[in-house]
Amino acid sequence: MLLSSSACAWRSCSSTVACLAPAAVSSVSSASSNAMRSTSSSVSVTHPMAAALRVLALDQQPLRRSSSSIAALTTITNAGFTLAKAGSLISAEALTLRIRVRGIVGSITNVTRAMSSTTAEASTNTSGQHDKKQSEQPPPRIVGFWLLGISVLTFATVVMGGVTRLTESGLSMVTWHPVHERPPSSEAGWEEEFEKYKQFPEYKMINKHMTLDEFKRIWYMEYSHRMFGRAVGAFFALPALAFMAKGWVPKSLRPRLLAIGCLIGFQGLLGWYMVKSGLDENLLQDRAVPRVSQYRLSAHLISAFVIYALTLWHGLNAIDRNVPFVTSDRRIKLLRAMAKGSVALVFLTAMSGAFVAGLDAGLVYNSFPKMADKWIPDDLLVLKPTIRNFFENVTTVQFDHRILGMTTLATLSAVFVYARKLDLPRRAKAGAHAMAGMALVQVTLGITTLLMLVPVPLAAAHQAGSLTLLTFAMYFLHTIRKAAVVL
Numbered sequence: 001m002l003l004s005s006s007a008c009a010w011r012s013c014s015s016t017v018a019c020l021a022p023a024a025v026s027s028v029s030s031a032s033s034n035a036m037r038s039t040s041s042s043v044s045v046t047h048p049m050a051a052a053l054r055v056l057a058l059d060q061q062p063l064r065r066s067s068s069s070i071a072a073l074t075t076i077t078n079a080g081f082t083l084a085k086a087g088s089l090i091s092a093e094a095l096t097l098r099i100r101v102r103g104i105v106g107s108i109t110n111v112t113r114a115m116s117s118t119t120a121e122a123s124t125n126t127s128g129q130h131d132k133k134q135s136e137q138p139p140p141r142i143v144g145f146w147l148l149g150i151s152v153l154t155f156a157t158v159v160m161g162g163v164t165r166l167t168e169s170g171l172s173m174v175t176w177h178p179v180h181e182r183p184p185s186s187e188a189g190w191e192e193e194f195e196k197y198k199q200f201p202e203y204k205m206i207n208k209h210m211t212l213d214e215f216k217r218i219w220y221m222e223y224s225h226r227m228f229g230r231a232v233g234a235f236f237a238l239p240a241l242a243f244m245a246k247g248w249v250p251k252s253l254r255p256r257l258l259a260i261g262c263l264i265g266f267q268g269l270l271g272w273y274m275v276k277s278g279l280d281e282n283l284l285q286d287r288a289v290p291r292v293s294q295y296r297l298s299a300h301l302i303s304a305f306v307i308y309a310l311t312l313w314h315g316l317n318a319i320d321r322n323v324p325f326v327t328s329d330r331r332i333k334l335l336r337a338m339a340k341g342s343v344a345l346v347f348l349t350a351m352s353g354a355f356v357a358g359l360d361a362g363l364v365y366n367s368f369p370k371m372a373d374k375w376i377p378d379d380l381l382v383l384k385p386t387i388r389n390f391f392e393n394v395t396t397v398q399f400d401h402r403i404l405g406m407t408t409l410a411t412l413s414a415v416f417v418y419a420r421k422l423d424l425p426r427r428a429k430a431g432a433h434a435m436a437g438m439a440l441v442q443v444t445l446g447i448t449t450l451l452m453l454v455p456v457p458l459a460a461a462h463q464a465g466s467l468t469l470l471t472f473a474m475y476f477l478h479t480i481r482k483a484a485v486v487l
Ligand code: HEM
Pocket: 162, 166, 301, 346, 349, 350, 351, 352, 353, 354, 356, 357, 358, 360, 361, 362, 368, 401, 402, 404, 405, 406, 408, 409, 439, 442, 443, 445, 446, 447, 449, 450, 454, 459, 460, 462, 463, 466, 469
C-alpha cells in the first residue's frame, strides 16, 4: 500500500506527494515490519523516489534496533533531504521518522547510491532469480530461534562426545539401535550388559579389573551422548514438520532443512560406524590400545560441525531482519572475503584437531613451540606413501595442527586489525573482537592441553573452544554480510 501510494504520488504531481508522505510515514510507524516487507515485496517499484521510500519502510524497524544500519539510515535521510529540497514538499522530520540519525549530510553521492541500489533492487523484482528471493516471506522468528536451539543442543552433544572419548567411555555400549535403547532395569540386566562388554577388546586389553559400578559409569556416559544425539533429532524433526505444515518455512529453506535432517540421521549411523571400528579385533591389530578409527572419528566430528554451522547460520538468517546492504565498497568486499577465509580456516584447523584426538597425538611431543627441541621433528614423513603421514603419523598430525592453529590465530588477528580501521557498525566490531579474542584463548587452551598431557577438563574446554571460535567467526561474517561502512 505504501509503495503504490508513493509511486503513484511521484507520477501524479508534487502536491500529491506532500499529502501522501505523512500518510506513508504514519503507515510505516504503525505497521509491523513483516507486514511492510510483504507489502513492499509484492509491488514493483519504478521510480527512485518510490524506491527511496521503500528503503525507508523496510529499514525502519532494524534501524531502531541496530546501529549497524546507521549508514543506510543516513543515506535514506539524505535522500529525503535532497528530495525535500528539490520539491520543497517532504519535511525532514517526516522522513527521519523520529529516529536518531548520526549526522545529516546532504550528499549527492549517497542519494544517488540509495536510489540506484533500491532501484536495482526494485528492478530485480520484476524478473529473474532475485525476484523469488525478494518476494519470499522471511520465516517467523520462532523458526530462527528453533534453529539456534538445535545448534546449542548440537554444541552440547559434541562436547559430551568429546568427554565420552576422553574418559574412554565410548566403547561401553556394544550394540546400537536408533530408537530403542534403555539402561538395564535390574541388577541381572546390568550383569548381562557387562558380560557383553567383556567379549570385546577394550575389556580384554585394558579393563580386565573393571568393576560393575565402574562399567555403569562409562556406560551412562556413552548413553547420555547417544540420548543427546537423539534429542537433536527429535527437537529438529517434530518442529520442522509442524513449521512446514503451518507454512512458516519459506520455499528456499525447505530443501536445506531436509538436508540438515538427513545429516542428523546420518550422524547417528556414522556414530555407530565409528564405534564399531573400536569393537572389531581385526581393525585393532596394529594398535596398542583399542581405539576407534581416526578417519571415522574425524568424519563424525566434521559432520557434527557441519550440522552446527548450518543450523547456526540459518538460525541467524531467520532472526535477522536487517535488509542486506548493497555496497560497492571494495574494502567491505575484501573484509567479507577475509571473514569467509577465517571461517574456512577455523573449520580446517578443527578438522586437523579431530585427527590429533583420533590418534591420541596430544600424548607425544608435549613441548611448545619446539617438538623435542626441534622446529621440524625427524619422523615427520616416515610413512610411505607420504600422504599417509598426514592422517596416520602422530608426529605429522600434531605438527599440522600446531601450524594450522597458529596460522588461524595470525589470520584472525589480521582480520581484526583490518576491521578496526573501517568504520563498521557496532555489532560487526563486537564480532571481530570476539573472534580474535577467542582465537587467542583457543590457542592458549591447545598449548596448555598439550603441555599437561591432555587432562580431560582442558581437552574438553579446547574442544568447546573450537565451536565457540567457529560461532564468533560465523557471527562476524554474518554481521558484515548485511552491514555497511558508515561513511
Ligand atoms: C584456532 C586454533 C585451534 C583450533 C580451532 C583447534 C581445534 C581442535 C579440535 C576441534 C580438536 C579435537 C578435539 C576433540 O575432538 O576432542 C583439537 C584437539 C587438540 N588440539 Fe587443537 N585447536 C587449535 C589450536 C591448537 C594448538 C595451537 C595446539 C597446541 C599446540 C592444539 C593442541 C591440541 C591437542 C593436543 C588436541 C588433542 C586433544 C584431545 O586428545 O582431546 N590445538 N583441537
